[in-house]
Amino acid sequence: MRTLLRPAPLFLLLTYLAVSAVPFVPMLLGKPLERPWQVLGVAFVGWLAAWAIFKRPAWFHWLLIPAFVALPAEVYLITYYGQGISTHHLGIIAETSPGEALDFLGSKVWLMLAVMAGIVVWWVASWGVARRTRELDWNDGSRPVVLIALAICVAVWAYGHKFGIAPATAKPGHTGWKLPPLAPWARLPFEFDAFAQSWPFGLVARGVDYYKERTYLAELSQRSANFHFGARQQEPDSEPEIVVLVIGESARADRWSLNGYGRDTNPRLSGHANVVNLPDVITAVSATRLSVPVIISRKPAMQSLKDGFAEKSFITAYKEAGFKTFWLSNQISFGKFDTPVSVFAKEANVIEFVNLGGFTDRSNYDEVLLRPFGNALADRAPKKLIVIHSMGSHWNYSHRYPKQFDQWQPSLFGVDQPAYTDITIKPQLNNSYDSSILYTDWFLAQLIDRLKGSQQRTSMLYVADHGQTLYDKSCKLAFHGHNTKYEFHVPAFVWYSDQYQAHYPGKVERLLRNRKAKLATENMFHTLLDLGGIHYPGERVEWSFVNPGFKQHKRYVDSYGWADYDNAVMKGDCREVIGREKPLKREN
Template identity: 65%
Template sequence: MPAAWPVLGVEIVAWTTVWALFGRPAWFHWLLIPAFMALPTEIYLLVFYGQGISTHHLGILAETSPMEAMEFLGSKVWSMLAIMGLVAIWWVLAFRAARQSPDLHWQGASRWTALGLLAVFGALAAYGWEFGTARASAPPASAATSAERGAHLTGLALPPLPGWAEPPARFDAFIDSWPFGLVARGVDFYRERRYLAALNETSRNFRFGAHQAVPDDTPETVVMVLGESSRRDRWSLFGYARATNPLLAQEPNLVPLNDVITSVSATRLSVPVIISRKPARQSLEDGFNEKSFLTAYKEAGFKTWWLSNQISFGKFDTPVSVFAREADVVQFTNLGGFTNRSNFDEVLFEPLRLALADKTPKKLIVLHSLGSHWNYSQRHPKAFDKWQPSLFGIDKPVYTDLAIKPQLNNSYDNSILYSDWFLAQVIGQLKASGRAAALLYVADHGQTLYDGDCKFAFHGHNTQHEFRVPAFMWYSEQYRERYPRKVKELHRHRKARLATENMFHTLLDVADIRYPDDRLEWSFVNGAWKKHTRYVDSYGWTDYDNASVRGDCREIIAKKPPRKR
């Protein structure tokens, strides 16, 4: 594996540096205690999820109580405790060996030579980090200012480091090294926490002034399920030939929403539009000065949960977790990743069961699923590998290879089949609760899947398949009795032209929550609903309903010049 060589080089340099600085291993062995303590977790994540400790995992550790960790690990906790005991013995034996081995004491001219070389190496790396590095392919930088070259601390206008003098070290290789990479991951975690705090600060004092129109103590539950990478035309609920929704199709109180589009085909940009009043045409901007429907529900007397099988930290995920942390209970359950092995969405069943068992009468529960995120075949267990041939069991398939188009599409449909089962089980738990309950499902964006002669796959290609998303609402009989007019309006608007911008307003209206400047004309469970312009990010802000569809990729092309971003 080519990536192993840079990591090996980092390991050699790092261990040499520590040994040269301290002279004797026994003198720096105490500094390795954090690494020894983290080793059982690293082994656990590598064995079960194919990756080591990351920024996201540090976030989970920071936010999870010991009791929650014990419940999550179950019987595996004993194996981790056993490994912890073995690691402790290993540390003691290694310390004794280091103390009793005078031959490991590095002294003499070779140590000072190594320290000198390391000092030069460090100085070059620091200079390159501060003033940049001149690449052979880059234009001359002699006229550039220090700010343009990215000086971080000094503000000086010095020339960049020549390319030939750049140390052969990569930061990503340092992050992957052990145990030194733990320091880099810790720094990354700290930066993400600061970024999270900065985004949250913009809306810290925001209030909706929300309340239920007729406050009472009648128990009711509202569930919002955020789907992932799901396209409408692969759901048999919307006419697909394959029976990808056999269970949902049997639900009599389930109302498919036939025409829903998302404004942008990226999770970090689309989810804020779904869960807050952030306008579609602001979705490309970082941050928002308002909070989400979680805060509105809390103001109206509901206890709120955010239960996620997604990632909490990272440049694609932190903007969503800003809103997630408004909830009373926040739980991220995905110890894997997106393209690696990860938990199936059914990992959310137990947190959901505990939320439903909570004695609070009024509840809002958000389930953020992993849905049909690539790698599709790793989103479901073997029992759902129905359509063949598929990519199931193939580790890291090359998704850009058109030769695997049939396998890729079959695996995608299998992931929809699993989502059908997952959603049916969630509905089953709500039925068993015996209270007024409603569930609203919508996917964040769709996927392009080498359709016809299209040479594109996944998302970010401005295609109809990425903008048209599946959505539906389910309600219990108790909910129908409590809110008969809302159920009537839901059925009346099932074929209306809707967008993810409607979801915030509808979800508040589902629980009859009002606030001073609410917009009932954006709620499709309300008689005041009105059609509005549906913008999508396709070569500018394009009116989706006044656009043409081009080619097998089905690109959305504005008939009139689109609005500028």
């Protein structure tokens, strides 16, 4: 013990203790930590394994370089966003250029450099101590015993991973040649999430997840790798032109005052000239990863439940027609619900995912997109397509807007983690939701103001991916993933500049003529290309509502199969969509 209390070994042990304590930063901030004992256990076993395998710190200390380098980012994200480094953040780090990083950090860059310099000095100092000291070498006979015990634990874990774990009430047994599942009593007392949450060992799990997501993304991209539209602009000229698509999130049409809602949730958009509201637009599914591909590609609504698509999005068509393309997102890039969207985002020339908080309560407001949007507008390319993927009204609603937009009371503003399944907070939930729409109105007006200020030929289409159910009347449902009218009926509008109208008077005339047509998100791909005057072989001009050949088509929604939305009844206060005819079978 006296040996361990000497300055050199004590410094090294305190270094490893400090590194392992990173997951407990939330507790210093007064926040709870999930699975704290499991995280402690993982850290203990991890260090035990490292020492047992490598025998002395000098032989494993260099493996800690990634943990030291990433430590400032981990603490920063935990402190300000309530989560550590995720696959999304690893994607940002891997794909952000130094110039973009400097632009994003601004004046913070000097502080970050100073912190990183301190971390490097800390690692070098501890490395020097690890090389010189021999008091922490593991030389006695307990080391092979521990190695055998660890090998047994790994074997048990691998067995359970391969053959599963039997339910607590099931009797052990097996069928044919397959070995029986692991007995419940033999299950190791650690969850994979606790391992991923630990530090520094959790970095391995996060790296593996990132690799899996990249592989999955590559597989999805491979399906359309050789696809080309053969697109061109019908009447190309040298005049600058900008087309913008804004993908909204979790917005329902009947909460927009543009659609007749009693509260003035769209005071700024309603005051803008050339805003053409589209009051009757439906989405086929009420999930972002399924609905967005239908908006931006030719993926049919009734194939939206299938993973991947063999074609690229309208982004590639614009690139083929000579436009520089941008994807600016306040959502996240990797994950079970996000990678299917990212596969299309990767088609753009410039890609920026700016949300460091993911879908946590403390993620960035959508105004964070105004900086990269301004950069895109200032880009020297004469013709540009800009896609904005906003956070919109994603739960938690009260964390989607700053205090000055907390218009309706009582609200959930300032409540850290409200129980969204608690129907007693229905008034606060609805008030906060309406305030999030008010903020969206401000954000969209900011985009229009910047486009108008460019004095160029510009057009912008906004459409939400899906809506929300909000304990309406006696309805006991909330949020999305249901088959209600509130989730299928989404807000949408088109704005155009005076310069656009002067160049495309026919498109504006047809837009105004068809503004009250029965539309679906399937119309958006075709209309977005038509807005830029882009055509390609095999196009369906009848699905573009700015085209003279426009025709309304059947609108199907995912409700017990594919139900005809316009031949359905809206059941009960939840307004559940029930087709009058037998729904068509889903293709999963």
